[in-house]
Structures are given as C-alpha cells and as structure tokens.
Amino acid sequence: MTENNSHEPADDAVVDTDGGTVTGAAQHHRDTDYLNREVNLLKPSTPFMRDHLKLVWGSFAVWVLATWGPVVATFLAPSTMTSLTILGFPAHYFMVALFAPTSSLVLAAIYARRRDKLDEKYGINTTAPTGTASGSGEKAATDGGVNE
Amino acid sequence: MPLPLQAEALDISFKPTGAVIVFLMMASFLAIGYLFRVADTEGMWVAGRGIGFIENGMAIAANWMSAASYLGLAGLIALAGFYGLAFVIGWTTGYFVLLIFLAAQMRRFGKYTAPDFVGDRFNSPTARAIAAFTTLLIAYVYSVGQASGMGLVGQYVFGLDFVPMVIVMMAITVGYLALSGMLGATKGMAVQYVILIVAFLVGVFAVGWYHQGMVLPQIQYGAMISDLGNQFSEPFVNAPFYVWIATAFSLIFGTCGLPHVLVRFYTVENERTARWSTVSGLFFIMLLYWSAPAMAALGVDLFAADAGISASQVFAGAEAGGMSGAEGDVIVVLAAQLAQLPQWLVGFVAAGAMAAAIATTAGLFITASSAVAHDIYTELINPDATQRQQVLLGRATIVGIGALVTLTALDPPALIGELVALAFSLAAIVLFPMFFLGLWWENTNRQGALSGMTVGLVVWIAAVVNDLIMPFSELYGELVPAIGAALVGTPLVFAVTIIVSLATSDPPEHIKKMVRQCHSPEPMGQQQTAEDVVSTDGGQTPADD
Numbered sequence: 029m030t031e032n033n034s035h036e037p038a039d040d041a042v043v044d045t046d047g048g049t050v051t052g053a054a055q056h057h058r059d060t061d062y063l064n065r066e067v068n069l070l071k072p073s074t075p076f077m078r079d080h081l082k083l084v085w086g087s088f089a090v091w092v093l094a095t096w097g098p099v100v101a102t103f104l105a106p107s108t109m110t111s112l113t114i115l116g117f118p119a120h121y122f123m124v125a126l127f128a129p130t131s132s133l134v135l136a137a138i139y140a141r142r143r144d145k146l147d148e149k150y151g152i153n154t155t156a157p158t159g160t161a162s163g164s165g166e167k168a169a170t171d172g173g174v175n176e
Numbered sequence: 177m178p179l180p181l182q183a184e185a186l187d188i189s190f191k192p193t194g195a196v197i198v199f200l201m202m203a204s205f206l207a208i209g210y211l212f213r214v215a216d217t218e219g220m221w222v223a224g225r226g227i228g229f230i231e232n233g234m235a236i237a238a239n240w241m242s243a244a245s246y247l248g249l250a251g252l253i254a255l256a257g258f259y260g261l262a263f264v265i266g267w268t269t270g271y272f273v274l275l276i277f278l279a280a281q282m283r284r285f286g287k288y289t290a291p292d293f294v295g296d297r298f299n300s301p302t303a304r305a306i307a308a309f310t311t312l313l314i315a316y317v318y319s320v321g322q323a324s325g326m327g328l329v330g331q332y333v334f335g336l337d338f339v340p341m342v343i344v345m346m347a348i349t350v351g352y353l354a355l356s357g358m359l360g361a362t363k364g365m366a367v368q369y370v371i372l373i374v375a376f377l378v379g380v381f382a383v384g385w386y387h388q389g390m391v392l393p394q395i396q397y398g399a400m401i402s403d404l405g406n407q408f409s410e411p412f413v414n415a416p417f418y419v420w421i422a423t424a425f426s427l428i429f430g431t432c433g434l435p436h437v438l439v440r441f442y443t444v445e446n447e448r449t450a451r452w453s454t455v456s457g458l459f460f461i462m463l464l465y466w467s468a469p470a471m472a473a474l475g476v477d478l479f480a481a482d483a484g485i486s487a488s489q490v491f492a493g494a495e496a497g498g499m500s501g502a503e504g505d506v507i508v509v510l511a512a513q514l515a516q517l518p519q520w521l522v523g524f525v526a527a528g529a530m531a532a533a534i535a536t537t538a539g540l541f542i543t544a545s546s547a548v549a550h551d552i553y554t555e556l557i558n559p560d561a562t563q564r565q566q567v568l569l570g571r572a573t574i575v576g577i578g579a580l581v582t583l584t585a586l587d588p589p590a591l592i593g594e595l596v597a598l599a600f601s602l603a604a605i606v607l608f609p610m611f612f613l614g615l616w617w618e619n620t621n622r623q624g625a626l627s628g629m630t631v632g633l634v635v636w637i638a639a640v641v642n643d644l645i646m647p648f649s650e651l652y653g654e655l656v657p658a659i660g661a662a663l664v665g666t667p668l669v670f671a672v673t674i675i676v677s678l679a680t681s682d683p684p685e686h687i688k689k690m691v692r693q694c695h696s697p698e699p700m701g702q703q704q705t706a707e708d709v710v711s712t713d714g715g716q717t718p719a720d721d
Contacts, residue, residue, distance in 0.1 A: 062696030063689045063710065069616045076697050084276045095269045099262075099424070103417045110411070117398030121409050124261045125469050129268040133462055136272050136455045143451060152697050 053079075054151030076150055083146065087139045094131035098123035187332070187513065194333035194523030201371060201531045202348075206355055208367050229449045231366045233456025236440045238369035240267075240461055242318070242536035243325030246376060246529045247508055248593030249465070253472035255491070255504035255591070257408045259415040259423075260472070263593055266427020266600070268458065268465050274432045275454040280447035281615045281694040282438055286705030289543070290435035290607055291551040296707065297614040298625040299687060301555050306629045308551035310606045311435050314599045315544035316577060321595035322533040322540075323349075323585035328506045329529045332513075332522075338502075339586055345530070346582045350574060353538040368535055373463055375528025379508060380467045383474050383515040397470040404476055405488030422660025423597065429662055430600025433608030436543055446699065468508075475511035479503070482514050505592050537581075544577050545570035589644050597659045598640060604662035606632040609669040617674075618691040624677030628669045635665040686710055 056075045065073040072078040102109045102120040112119035117126075147153075245267065253260030287293050290311055295304025326349070327342035334341065384393030388400070401409050412420065431437065440457075441450045479499055480487045494500035503510060509529065512522040549570035554561045561569075588595065606629050613620040613628075635656065642648055643658035656664050682688075693706040700709055 057697065062698060063692050065692060066688075067616065067618050067691050067695050077695065080697075088273075088276060091269070091272050095265060095424075095428075096421075099265075099411075099417075099420060102411045106411055110409070115395060115398055118401055118409055120411055121258070121261070121401060122398065124258070125264055126466065128265055129462060129465055132269040132272040133455070133458050136275050136458055139272075139276055140451045140455050144448065147448070147697065150697060152699060 053149050057150040057152065076146070079146055079149070080143070083139065083142050087135055087142075091132065091135055094135070095128050098128050188335050190335040191333055191519065191523055193520045194526055197520070197523045197527040198333055198530055201527050202352060202534065204371070205368055205531070205535065206352075229444070229452035229456050232440065232444050232449065232453035233458075233460055234366035234369040236437070236453060236457030237460035238365040238372065238535070239436060239440060239539065240457070241369070241372050241464060241532050242596065243322045243329075243529060243533035244593050244596035245461075245464055245468070246372065246532040247325045247329065247505055248321065248591065248596060249468040250472040250475065250507050251501075251504040251591060252593040253469050254476050254507045255499060255501065256414045257491070258411045258413070259420055260593075261469070262415075262420045262424040263427060263597070264465055264469065266424040266597075267431065268461060270428035270431030271454055271458040271461070273428060274437070275451060275458075278432055278438070278611055278615065279441050279450045279454045282611070283441045283444065283447045283450040284694045284696075284700060284706055285615070285690070286707075289546065289551070290438060290611075291547060293438075293614070294607075294610050294625065294629075295551070295555070297687065297690070298610075298620075298622045299683070300622045300626065303610075303622065303625050303629065304551055305556045306626070306633070307607065307610070308547040308555075310602060310629070310633065311547040311551075312544050312577075314435065314602055315540040315547075316581060317602065318596055318599040319537050319540050319577070319581040320584045320588065321592045321599075322537040323581050324588040324595065325505065325592045326530055326533045326537075327585060328502055329509055329526050329533075332506070332509055332526050333530070342585050343582055345534070346578055346585075349534050349537050349541075350578050352534055353541055353574065368531070369460060372528050372532050373460070375524055375531075376464055376508070377467060378521070379512050379517075379525040379528075380471050380474075382517050382521060383478075383511050384470065386515045386517060387474055387478060393470040393474065394466045397473040400473050400477060403487060404473060405486070405491065407488060407491035408473070408476060418654075419657055419660055422657060422663035424660075425666075426601035426604050426660045426662035427597060429604035429608045429666055430597075430602070433603035433606070433611060434600070435603075435607070436539055438611070471508055471511055474515070475507040478511050478514035479507075501591050541574050541577060545573040548573040594659060601639075601659060601661045601665070602636050605636050605665035605669055608662075609666060609673055613670065613673055613677075615691065615694055617677075618688040619677055619682055620673060621677045621680055621683040623680040624673040624675075627676045628673030631672045632665055632669040635668065636661055639665075 053075060060074050060076070062074065065077075067073075067077075069081070072081045098120065102124070106120075109120035109123075110118050114122040249260070249263055249267070252263050282293070285293060285297070287296055291304045291307040294307035295301065323342055323346055326345035327338050330336065330341040330345050331338060334344070336344065380393055384390035384396070388396070390396040407413060415423070440453070444450050444453055476487060476490050476499075480490050483490075483497060485497055489496065490498050492498040494503075499507075509522065509526045512525045517525075549566045553569050554566060558565070590598075609628055609632070610625055614625070636658075638652065639656045639658040639661040642653050642656075647653065689710040690706045693700075693709050700706075
C-alpha cells in the first residue's frame, strides 16, 4: 500500500525507527486497517477518526457562532447593535464585515495546525513523498526541479 | 431593465494608457503561461509536485477573484448596504467549511473534475451527466456576470457603448482562450493573483488617501459610516433577515460545491498542502474582502459629493438622481475616477477588473467545454467518439456558450454579484450535497445521488424561473429566492439522497473502500487516486451493481 512501516511485524524495530516517540495512538494507527472501518460522521470507528471528528465538530461549532452570531444578534437586538461602536464602526457592521470573515481565517489556521498535531500524535509522516505510483527515482527530480 | 447608463463622471472615451495597460496585463499572463509550459513539458511531475501551499493559495485566490469579487462585491455593498455584507460572509467563510469537510478528502479521492467525482463515486454515467449539465449551467450563469462586468469597465477604457463593448470583450476572451488554452497556463495564476490584488489595493489606498487622507482605509472607513445615510448601514432595510441568511447560506455552501474551486486541490503535493493552501488561499482572498467595503463607502461618499446630493439620496434610485445599478457595478473604477486619481492609475484599476473577468471566463469556458465534450458526449452519447470529434465539440461548445453568454449579457437581468450568486446557489443545491455525502457517508448510493440531484435541479430552476423569468408563485419566491435557494434546497437534497439511499441497496464494497481511503490518515502517493489504492490493496473485485 504505502512505504511506511505499517507492515513491519516486529514492534520493537518500529519503536527504534521513530526514536522512541511512538505513542499508544501511533501504535493504534499502525494496527488499524482503515479500508475496513466504516466512515461515519456521527459515529467514528477508529481512534484517529474520533480525534479528528472532535476537532472538526468543535471548530465547526465555533464557526457557526462566529459566522451567524453577529447577524442574528443584529436581527434580535437591532438598536443595541447599531448604537454601540467598535473602532469607529457601528458594532453590527464591524462584526459582520470584519469580525466574522476574519474569524473564519483564524479558525482555518487553527484547524490546519491542530490537524498537523494530530498527524504527529499518530506518527504519520506527511512530508515524505510516498506511494508506489511515483517511484523514488522521481524524488531526486523534485529537488532538482525546485532548485532550478 | 433599461440598458446600463454611465455616470457623467465616468469619462467614457478611448484611453490609450488604459488600453495599453489592459493589453500588457493580458500579454503578461500569456507570457507566463508560455514560460511555464516549457517547464511542464520538461517534467510534468516535477512541476506538479513543486506547487506549495503559498503558491496554490494564490492560485485559489486568482481563480476566485472574478469580476464578481473585483467589481460586484463593492457594487453590492454600495447599493444594497448591509445586505451586501451577506456576500462578504458568503464568499469568505465558506472556505472554512471546505477546509474541514472536503479539501483533504477530495485530494485523496484524486480525480480531476466534479463530474468525474460524481460519476466515479456513484458509479453511474447518468449521475456524471447530471453533474456535467450542472457544471455547464454554472459556467454559463457565472460567465454572464463576468461579461456584463467586462462590458461596463470596457466602456471606460475603450469608449464604446455597452452593447458593442460586450461583444468586443467576449471576442477578446474567446481569442485569449484559444491562446491560453494551448499554453495551459495554470502556474501563471499566482502571478495573476499578485497583479489583481495589487491593482485593487492600490486603488483602495489611493482613493482613501486622496479623498480622506486615510492611511488604512480598511479600518478607517468605519468612522465614515454614520455620514453615509441609513441605507448604507441600517440592517435589513434592503432585504429582510430571511433573505440575508438565505443568501449567505447559498454562497457559503456554493463555495464548497463549485467545480472550478475544487479542482485546485488536485494540483497540490499532498493533503497537508491541500489544507494549508485553503488557509493561505482564504488569507489572499481576505485581502480583497477587507478592502471592498471600504471602497464602497468611499465610492458612495465621492458619488454624493460629485453629484451634489446628500449621501442618503444616493440610494434613491437612478431616476431620482441616485446611483444606478450599472454605476454601482463599476463603483471601484468610478471611485478612482471621482477621487481625481491620475488617469493611468484609474486605467490600472480598470485593467485589473478586466483581467479578472477575462481570466475567470476563460477558465469557466474550458470547464464547460470539457463537460460537454467529455462528460456528456463521450460518456453518454457516443462512447466511441474520436479525439478529433471531442476537440471539435469542445470548440463548438466554447463558441456556442460564448454567443449565449454575450446575448444574455447585453441585457443583464441583475447586478454582477447577483448573477454570480445564482451559480453559487446552484452549486450549493446540486453539487455540494453529492460531495459531502459522497465523502462522508459511505452508504450513499447511486439511486440516492440521482434522485437528490434531480430534486436539486428542479428546485433551482423553479426558483430562477419564478424570480427572473416568469413569476408563478409569490410564496415560493419568498421561501426560495433564486439567490438564496440553497437554504431550503440543500437540506431537501440531503434528505432525499439519504432517504432514497436507505430505501435501496448499499453501494458495492469497493466504493465503500474508496470512501474509507479518502479518510484514512495513511499517506498516499502523489499520483494515486483512492480508486488505485483500493484496487491494489486487496479490494474485492469491483462488483457490478
């Protein structure tokens, strides 16, 4: 399937390769056959999926509040929202035009960062080009291409 | 709607500097495309893998910045006030949903176009055809907005009337397409982004400085808002709360369903880059979206001063001496003109708008032609089609859709931003549920997808007919406004797809494995698709269902 160590039978050897950083989570990851575990948005079937979905749903909830909160607040309490000022703006205008879109950007960065951490926790190396379809011969070509 | 008329202030005449800037800009895109084409033939994989998340983010942003962002957004905010902000929210925050639910998974699925995904995931040529038809419709509706923008700005630079201008600009687009199509200039998009954003930001900073002495207009325009009249900022006067929410909802989920946006994720090296390029893409988009409301505020203020009317009269409608729709649509250029910027600078801002419109239209036309030639004709009508026939049909599609777009744009039924928003509501209703369920619920099957997409198309077409062509029901128009049809349509399509999928048999095992492969954290090869992995990794023989 891929070129990582998931098919190594000897556990000790695996630990050594990673410099002793293999955690319980990473071990779980190695033991999981993802192609035989159901994908379910509401009922994660693997530890990785559980952690990932926690992150997905958690940040999605914050997104819902940040994106829709300001406009709903403006609808519910128009006089308060329009009379307050933030940085010279009427509060409702500031919250919708600047705060809401910017919060999506911040959330996106936080999500991507946390997702990277998740890969780390499970001992997944995303930087090395892997896979059988692109052989190792092409790896050298990549660097040559970038440097040129 | 009467033919668009321009403000006296927008000096319509042939401007040699402006024209030169436009042609230089287009020529630079072609030159860049040509240079990178050489690199591509030397080693396609190398170039393919070299695209990092910053560059891909710029490409995402360049793809995104059409006339609707460049011109339409500021126009909507200037004319529709607080309602215009629904477009700011809709065209930015959707990227977050795209990031957490679709970007990396789509990258792992590894196909090339939206119809490809739908056709392969649901294992059905009919589903592929419906997706292709939808793609075609999206390209058409989206392009009408671009053509109308080109016509309006073209007037400033080339000085022709609106109608001949649209025709000339569309001819230029098809010609540009013939050239750039040969070059396959995907890599030039990063450069294109830089030019566009510089043109826009220079415009905003210059107008803010010349007009009000502002250093950071993106923040400082807030202090002007109270002077701009109620209509500019008062919530829900131009559109009720429901329409506001419906519009933003449609745009957000339309972002997640637009074929030409999703394609950007296939060009990156792995799913981590797909994630980070969504983040950087959103940042690059935000640079314009932080600035457009400032441009709108400055534009309204300048317009009022120029016409000698109070700021609130600007919203009284064109008949009462206020701003017309066409003027709103070119507010970005108009503001630059009214702020007495030097002519070359105004020309630069205008050229940015035209470049955005032409490049996006070219991209959309290519999507449309491949949908017709590949997904509809070859996959459905004539499986034995030769290369020659396909290329011929692809070209015919471009000419045909070009003519159709030109005709429609001569008398545009709505503002640029609104027209483009129709394409988004279509993507949100028909394609987004297929992407989402297809990737996140392995039991979604062919029957479910087919019925879901059919229902979605009907809902959207009915909404557009009711809103713009032939009104048949007030209640339907209230609940399902064409621009915000997704608020009702998308959940409905979700429900139909799920119910039908549950009522019919499960999809075959290899399809389920493909979905699981999209979510597996296991790194996979650059050139691999989920299908490859499944078929080489002990996946069962593909079942015939």
